[in-house]
Amino acid sequence: MGIDSALEKTVExxxxxxxxxxxxxxxxxxxxxxxxxxxSQSSLEQEYDKILAEGKKEAEKLEKQIIxxxxxxxxxxxxxxxxxxxxxxxxxxxAKLQTADRNxxxxxxxxxxxxxxxxxxxxxxxxxxxxxxxxxxVQSLLSKFPGATLxxxxxxxxxxxxxxxxxxxxxxDNTLDARLDRLNxxxxxDIATKFRG
Amino acid sequence: xxxxxxxxxxxxxxxxxxxxxxxxxESVAFDELVEIQTTDGQRRLGKVLExxxxxAIVQVFEGTTGLSVSGTSAKFVGKVMEMPVSEQVLGRVFxxxxxxxDGLPEPIADKFIDINGAxxxxxxxxxxxxxxxxxxxxxxxxxxxxxxxxLPIFSGSGMSHNILAAQIAxxxxxxxxxxxxxxxxxxxxxxxxxxxxFRRSLEESGALKRSVLxxxxxxxxxxxxxxxxxxxxxxxxxxAYDLGMHVLVILTDMTNYAEALxxxxxxxxxxxxxxxxxxxxxxxLSTIYERAGRLRDKKGSVTQMxxxxxxxxxxxxxxxxxxxxxxxxxxxxxxxxxxQGVYPPVNILMSLSRIMKDGxxxxxxxxxxxxxxxxxxxxxxxAQEVRALAGIxxxxxxxxxxxxxxxxxxxxxxxxxxxxxxENRTIDETLGLQWKVVSLLPKNELTKVKDKFIxxxxxxx
Numbered sequence: 183m184g185i186d187s188a189l190e191k192t193v194e195x196x197x198x199x200x201x202x203x204x205x206x207x208x209x210x211x212x213x214x215x216x217x218x219x220x221x222s223q224s225s226l227e228q229e230y231d232k233i234l235a236e237g238k239k240e241a242e243k244l245e246k247q248i249i250x251x252x253x254x255x256x257x258x259x260x261x262x263x264x265x266x267x268x269x270x271x272x273x274x275x276x277a278k279l280q281t282a283d284r285n286x287x288x289x290x291x292x293x294x295x296x297x298x299x300x301x302x303x304x305x306x307x308x309x310x311x312x313x314x315x316x317x318x319x320v321q322s323l324l325s326k327f328p329g330a331t332l333x334x335x336x337x338x339x340x341x342x343x344x345x346x347x348x349x350x351x352x353x354x355d356n357t358l359d360a361r362l363d364r365l366n367x368x369x370x371x372d373i374a375t376k377f378r379g
Numbered sequence: 380x381x382x383x384x385x386x387x388x389x390x391x392x393x394x395x396x397x398x399x400x401x402x403x404x405e406s407v408a409f410d411e412l413v414e415i416q417t418t419d420g421q422r423r424l425g426k427v428l429e430x431x432x433x434x435a436i437v438q439v440f441e442g443t444t445g446l447s448v449s450g451t452s453a454k455f456v457g458k459v460m461e462m463p464v465s466e467q468v469l470g471r472v473f474x475x476x477x478x479x480x481d482g483l484p485e486p487i488a489d490k491f492i493d494i495n496g497a498x499x500x501x502x503x504x505x506x507x508x509x510x511x512x513x514x515x516x517x518x519x520x521x522x523x524x525x526x527x528x529x530l531p532i533f534s535g536s537g538m539s540h541n542i543l544a545a546q547i548a549x550x551x552x553x554x555x556x557x558x559x560x561x562x563x564x565x566x567x568x569x570x571x572x573x574x575x576x577f578r579r580s581l582e583e584s585g586a587l588k589r590s591v592l593x594x595x596x597x598x599x600x601x602x603x604x605x606x607x608x609x610x611x612x613x614x615x616x617x618x619a620y621d622l623g624m625h626v627l628v629i630l631t632d633m634t635n636y637a638e639a640l641x642x643x644x645x646x647x648x649x650x651x652x653x654x655x656x657x658x659x660x661x662x663x664l665s666t667i668y669e670r671a672g673r674l675r676d677k678k679g680s681v682t683q684m685x686x687x688x689x690x691x692x693x694x695x696x697x698x699x700x701x702x703x704x705x706x707x708x709x710x711x712x713x714x715x716x717x718x719q720g721v722y723p724p725v726n727i728l729m730s731l732s733r734i735m736k737d738g739x740x741x742x743x744x745x746x747x748x749x750x751x752x753x754x755x756x757x758x759x760x761x762a763q764e765v766r767a768l769a770g771i772x773x774x775x776x777x778x779x780x781x782x783x784x785x786x787x788x789x790x791x792x793x794x795x796x797x798x799x800x801x802e803n804r805t806i807d808e809t810l811g812l813q814w815k816v817v818s819l820l821p822k823n824e825l826t827k828v829k830d831k832f833i834x835x836x837x838x839x840x
Contacts, residue, residue: 239803243584250585254470258483261467265484302386304405351403353387353452367463367488374487 268373272362279340279358284319292316292343293323295356296330299345303354306330311337311344387416387454392434394446396646397602399425399437401453410495412460413437418450424476425453426460428647438643440476442600459495462610463488464617469561470588472578475595475603477610489621494609496616496670505673507707510738511627511682514550514803515543517725517796520813521752522710525738526553526625527673529683531633533699534712535692541573542800543712543723544631544686545580548590550803551627558678559624562586565593565611567604568635591618597635604639612670612681619679626679628671631686637664637698653697661701668705694729708733721797728760744806747832751813754827755791758817762788783820790816814838 282288300306306329312320314336320343324330330345337344342357362369390402399415413425415437425439437453439446462477467486474480477494507527512519524530534540548562564581566574574594581587591614595607608630615626630636637656644657652658671683685706689699692714703709713726739748765784769777777785795812798804804812817825818838825833 243803247583247585250588251582254588257470261483261486264487351388351390353389354385355387367485367491371487371489 264374264377267377268370271373272369276340276362282341284315288341289319289323292319293326295343296320296323296327296345299343299354299356300327300330303345303347303352305347305352307348308345309333309348311335311346313337313339313341316341316343385414385455385457387452389452391448391451391453394443394448394451397439397443397600397643398428398646399439399443399446399451399453401435401437403433404430404435404455405433407435407455410459412456412458413439414454414456415439415446416452416454417446424460427455428643436647438602438605440600440603440606442602444600459493460606461491462494462613463491464614464621465489466622468591468614469618470590472592472594473610475567475593475599475607475610477593477606477614480594490617492613492617494606494613495666496609496613499669499672499674503675505675506737507673507680507682507734508737508743509553509556510743510806511625512550512552512554512806513547514552514805515546515723516798516804516809516812517723517727518547518710519744519804519806520748520795520809521727521755522708522725522730522732523735523738523744523748524627524682524684524732525734526680526682527671528708528732528734528738529668529671529685529706530708530710530732531699531702531706532684532686532710532712533694533702534686534688535714535717536688536690538688538712538714538717539722539724540686540688540712541569541576541631544629544684545577546723546800547627547684548577548629549580549584549586553625554806559622560589561615561618561624561626562590563593563611563615563618563626563628564590565595565607565628565630567595567607567630567632568597568599568601568638569594569632570597601635601639601642604636605643608633608636608667612667615681616670619681620674620677623678626681628681628683629686630667630683633664633667633685633687633702634690634698636667637687656697660697661704664701665705668702708735716792716796719792721792722800723796723798725796727756727796728763745810747828747836748806748810750828750832751810751817751836754817754825755795755813757827758784758787758820758824759791762791780821780824783824786819787816790819810836 296310300308306327308330310320310324310330311333317336321332324332339357339359342361344353344355344357346353388401388404391399392402393400407427407430409427409430411427413427415423415425417423423439423441425437427435428438429436463486465486465488471479471483471486472481479485505527507525509526511524511526513524518524532540532543548564551560551562553560564577566577574596578592581590581592593607593611595603611628611630615628618624619626637660640660640663641656644651645655649657652660668683668685671681673680685702687698687702690696694711708731711726711729712724716724716726736749740746762784765777765781766788769785774782795816814836815838818840822833822837
């Protein structure tokens, strides 16, 4: 047996040992990584669940935002439409009041307005103001209210009267405009109810 | 409401601060609404504070700037101030007097309600129960808000109370029920930037749909601030008792309200009480706070969260002092925590929700809620003592258990207390965090919780 064959055997042995060592190392590494994988499985699952829950939460938040804003937007558009229609009704009513006949029933209305004004102000010593259309109606009624005089100044209104005490310290607005203004919220409600059926 | 209206008087005897004295009046009633007309035809609202000798003292909400004795007239409307209410108020923004400022028409009223509210019949009151989830851990976990409760936040100038208020308004909800929930938010004397923040915050989160905003700005007349909480509460009562909703009312900042009250009192030359506030401050505040509650046979509830800034962080100042007498606990924001960058900087050792026990527990939140909350309170309190001790003897002089308590203190502030401005935590998440904090201690240190809960929730490290 020559030197070469002994050398070959030695090399082969070393190779075998190294191979076994490498295989053993690989097996250990495989085992260790399988162990690590098994260990991290539960924490990974927890992490996965957490990410999923956060994503779900974020999605719900976004859904809430989008739906909330869309609902509000459509509600606001509806409000504007209703208001536009209410405004049209008011304009028509005002036009009707402007052209209303100054007949007997209107005269009765003015009479009740004067009486109401005197009761509210607490004195019959009053100056009554009205517009040019109602001047003759008011003038004809003042004889029923001693102490009341018609002012030469005319006011700009749809109809009705404005009174003030003779010393000028108290005023009471009983024009149709003022009454319409005071009842505006109730009239708006009635109109809106009719729109909605 | 009638078409009749009221008499207009033109004899103004005196204008003094926010007050106008009208002479020669007849049949005028206390608290009656008054329309002040200026020389240029502008209208301002006010109310009668005092009547006698044919004189009426009128408090002008929008201030008396620009008014003169000659040319000004006062119309006594013949009714008290009313707020038009309907379901349409939801999603709307109003000024401090209840007028729409969002570019939309005034809501069509279902009812007109006296803003002073009708006093609740004590016999008809129901004890506050059930929990409102704010999504803020420190509140839900340790200072639980209960439906029908009044729980104020005591803050200091410059602290993050408004951010917290907006977060609560966005996130608050009633859980485990299909009952409707609404938030009425009244900003009293806030800066424009803050008002914009509140508005944007609710709009962007989609929470505006179920909210009503009342904004009285810092440059609005101070007197308007007297009205703002009242109109807000009137709307809240309507939503709660007529529409059956659970309503959370957030009032910020009640200190500005009290300042306005002091201004009027000084103008009326009343005998001042503590720090110049009127002697009736307690009574006046109670007319606001006592509007929180639940009524028998009514589905809804009104819960209040007033926020006030304590001048010089002084908790003995008349405003927090008197507020504390009326409300059911308080949430105190701490300057030290705020400086450390903790949000929300709630100092739990000075805070308390007196009726928390009635809103939590099995069937409401979770069976261990009260006990784990007590344990956290106990541990954090001990941590504060240990911190003080460590400042004197140093960490080297502390025992092993003491060091654990130091860890608990840090964990409590960093993990449980600290929360993102947009972070909405569920009650289970909150309770989980509370367990995580106390799990830093050995099991034998957990003396406030039952063993069964320790077995179930203790988090081994």
